[in-house]
Amino acid sequence: MAISMTVAQLSQFENPYWILISCIAVMQGSNTKHVWLRGTQRIIGTLIGLGIVALISLLNPSYLFMIICIIVMQVIVEYFVVRNYAIAVVFITVLTIFLSEAGGDFEIQKILIARMVDILIGSIIGIVGGWALYHEKVHYYSTKRWKK
Numbered sequence: 001m002a003i004s005m006t007v008a009q010l011s012q013f014e015n016p017y018w019i020l021i022s023c024i025a026v027m028q029g030s031n032t033k034h035v036w037l038r039g040t041q042r043i044i045g046t047l048i049g050l051g052i053v054a055l056i057s058l059l060n061p062s063y064l065f066m067i068i069c070i071i072v073m074q075v076i077v078e079y080f081v082v083r084n085y086a087i088a089v090v091f092i093t094v095l096t097i098f099l100s101e102a103g104g105d106f107e108i109q110k111i112l113i114a115r116m117v118d119i120l121i122g123s124i125i126g127i128v129g130g131w132a133l134y135h136e137k138v139h140y141y142s143t144k145r146w147k148k
Helices: 002-011 017-027 032-058 063-080 085-101 108-134 136-147
Strands: none
Touching: 002 017, 002 108, 017 032, 017 108, 032 085, 032 108, 063 085, 085 108
């Protein structure tokens, strides 16, 4: 977590907190395989979600449409987040972008690129951190070293 926070602060990105959030989300896996799965699901789900945001933004949606989308996305996220994380991430991506950017003018391309870069960096740090956290040899050598 400290590494992701340091990278986020040093990156000078506009919204670096997505690096930390992604790292936290990925490292919540219960073992190495689950961490790897969550990381890949987060990256792929975000890519798909960003595609949906790009398509919706091409429609130049009204505020009413955005409000309806936010409500629908929230219901979908609540349903899928415990059932299928990969599907939930798609809608989490759309929901968070709509919630954070719906009130003002924004450059969609800049937001999409920034979000993808932040998610990639955070997920990769989370995968590596999860590997270190759950890897048996790392546990063995770290406990062996402290017992001396």
